[in-house]
Amino acid sequence: MRFSCKRGISSLIAVVALLVVVCLPTRAADKAGTIRIGVLQFGTVAWTLDTLKHQGFDKAGGFEIEVVPMAAPNAAQIALQGGAVDMITTDWLWVNRNRADGRKVQFVANSTALGGLYVRGDSGIKTLSDLKGREIGIAGTPVDKSWLFLQAYAKKTAGLDLKKDAKPSFAAPPALNEFILRDKLPAVLNFWPYGARLKAAGMTELLDMKAVLKGLGLEKPAPMVGWVFTESWSQAHPELLKRFLVAVDKTNAVLRDSDPAWVRLKPLMKAATDADFAALRDAHRDGIRPDELRVDLPAIQRLYALLAEEGGEELVGKSPTLDPATFLQAGGSTP
Template sequence: MFFKALTGAMAAAVVATAAFAEDPTLRASVLKFGTVTWELNTIKHHGFDAAHGFDLQVQGVAGGSAAKVAFQGGEADVIVSDWLWVARQRAAGKDYLFIPYSKAVGGVMVPDDSPAQSLSDLSGRKIGIAGGPLDKSWLILRAHAEKTYGIDLKADTKQVFAAPPLIFKSALSGELDGAINFWHFLAKMEASGMRKLVDVADAATDLGLDPDTPLLGYVVKGEMLRDMPDLVKGLAAASRDAKNLLATDDAEWDRLRDKMNAKTDAQFEALKAGFRAGIPAPGPVDEDAAARMLALMIELGGKELMGEAQELPAGTFLQSGS
């Protein structure tokens, strides 16, 4: 009986030790077909998660709202969103923080044979906009048009708001005189024969903003940083490992191609180039530059966009040494 009990105790200890030794799981809830899945797939395929002490599990969802619901309800540990949303949530008392993922932004595309040479030429025309009236790119472009050309794009154009895929299809079919879309749709539109009228990054620069400020990133909860700092920092490190590989290795892109929904070689090359151009530089986020962007968003979108945020909340970004 003694040896049986001893054996049972030893077995329990082995199981407990094995459980303790397992890497913590990190549940990422992201768009099923979003560009972030390319990076997450790279992390998992090459074991960058295990190398940094965690087990990445990706949960695909149909939309950004579903990801936020999962995150806020505790069904996901990390999602991808823009830091302006994180700032709004922090101002409302939610302890969320942002790990930079991409600085890629959209722009305005027009048909290749369009006579338009600037935003002012779209007056009286129909513009398709991915998202809603508070889309950040749309707000920046409106401010740029007013500053540079003295026109009110909202009053002087007819806007059609719709999901990115619908704007993409409508633009290619010639139903729109101009289209504002997310960068990966713009890349495919340009590869399909449309041309870029203005880049949101250029419009932001014109407004005194820094286009190198990463807009999109991984969002985690502050309690995770407090309780499991190595897990949060491991995610940041695994993301950087994947970016370094994707920035330099064309073979890795060949492996990912069937996940990229690229219909042609031109679209594939444009998506690869666009992703690479959006990789933010390593190092801390310039919080002064972020504060300037936040101030502009408050001015343009007010409480409807930014809630109670009046300035950049402390702790919004995971910085070196955080």
């Protein structure tokens, strides 16, 4: 089975995202102590912010959060660039690419969760070498970071060029889950929330992306997704940002340690089964370990060089190197 996204879909999404942002109200002046955060309607960041508010960490920190629902990542990115929100979550590749284009945005780590490569138990795929000649469904696009990591890892450990030796195809994450569960695909590379559901449904995780990164030379997982905002906003509100990040740290501690906190979140998680719920909870917890959220800048720079080599200008844009100022700080979650 071969499938791919049709031409024009990405352009249509961009247009819809722009229309969504145009319709958002803009502020003549900031409401003191309020952070407007663009959040995907069914995204996992909503779990963090909902818990933060429920625990009262916003009130204790002297700030308010205004959640602005977003239909797609493009919409959130455009909203940030247009000033309709103060903050979003996205990866540092997007931040670095925008800095190279003159848009000064910055990143603070939020999660190391990446997902993995999942196979059917009856697929006959037991090792990476077994992917030769087999179909692989991949979430995102040909320059998705997990796909690039997997390609580099396959070359290093199995001598495979997955673009040539396997049969990669690209689709949306929910579609990939349907394909593998209905035996239309033997293997999929998917983002962690969808991978958690696949494991709960009995699929085998052949490779976790954290293990892939370790195999590529990283001593510990690299935080890929984080809180993103403009330099001008962070410079104008340094104390507000600091209080917010302290509240996030407290929230992550609750989510790591408290099972009742997750029971309260269960309706928001849209987990179809108890197994789905447990898998999503455990995967989220695995992505917010405090020691792994610290940015090791030299390691991130090595990772960037690898991504630039595999993905080229289509992935990294005009920047052949990683701008250290992409990260508000390296070595902690509080500026």
